[in-house]
Amino acid sequence: VPEVKTKWQNKFELIFVDEYQDTDPIQYRIVKALAESHQNLRVVGDDDQGIYGWRGADIQNILNFEKNYPNAKIISLGQNYRSTQKIVEISHALAEFNPDRRDKELFTRNFEGEKVKYLHCDNDEEEAVTIASFIQRSIDQGNWQPSDFAVLYRTNKxxxxxxxxxxxxxxxxxxxxxxxxxxxxxxxxxxxxxxxxLEFPNVFVTGICQDLLPHY
Structure with missing residues (x-):
């Protein structure tokens, strides 16, 4: 209804959208309609962090932002303030396999940090026992507390x-x-x-195999 559209356009002179890479087609249309009048739209997002495709998010919303808003000004924020250099390097190297992303320069001024370790296990049970044993040894040696560890997985199962x-x-x-x-x-x-x-000193990303995590 045009009257309703005009009412809400006049109500919001500035629209700010966070995590824009996770917007779905309906959310995209709502934002575009609201911003149509004032053309005063700010969005923040990272196409490398699009994790909600399974519930309808469309990564093309952020990849086509300049096409949809030709007068847009793009500000690239490439500095990572949380991670070590080793983590940023391997994250960037893996992300480059994704064909649906913007080229970007990622960097950090943090310390180099330890190398990211890769562990191969034959099944979920072996993986869980191996990680639990490693954590137990680290705690027993007095190096870390239990709260210093996080275990991440793709599905609750x-x-x-x-x-x-x-x-x-x-x-x-x-x-x-x-x-x-x-x-x-x-x-x-x-x-x-x-x-x-969230942030933790020690993080285990588990189940990195086909059909569980996105692969390219």
């Missing part, structure tokens, strides 16, 4: 093996995002989606 392995060793853990009102004690285990914005 993968959590079962880790809960069993950690419980067998008597290691406390909590599931981030669990609907139960329990205190956050011990190791944090969660889906990759739940980890966004």
């Amino acid at each position: 993968q959590a079962s093996a880790f809960k069993t392995a950690l419980s067998d060793l008597g290691i406390q853990y909590h599931i981030v995002g669990n609907s139960l009102n329990v205190p956050a004690i011990g190791i944090s285990i969660m889906t990759i989606h739940k980890s966004k914005g």
Whole structure:
């Protein structure tokens, strides 16, 4: 209805959208309609962090931003303030395999850090036991506390093996995002989606295999 559209256009003279890479087609149309009058739109996003395609998000919304808004000014923010140089380097190297992304220069002024370690296991149970044993040794040696570790997985189904392995060793853990009102004690285990914005000294990204994580 034109009258309704005009009412809301006049109500919002400036529109700001965060995580624009995760917008879906309907959200795109709503934002475009609201910004049509004042043409005063700000969006923030990273095409390398598009993680909600499974629920309808369209990465083309951010990739085609200049096409959809020809007068847009693009400001590239390539500096990473959280991660070590080693993590930024390997993340950038892996992201370059993605054909649907913008070319960008990523860098950090943080320290070099340790190399990212790759561990091959034959199944979920072996992976969980191996990681739990590594964490136990690190805690016993006094190097880290349980709260210094996070275990990330793609689907909630993968959590079962880790809960069993950690419980067998008597290691406390909590599931981030669990609907139960329990205190956050011990190791944090969660889906990759739940980890966004969180930081831990030691992170295990598990189940890196075909059909679980995106591959190119």
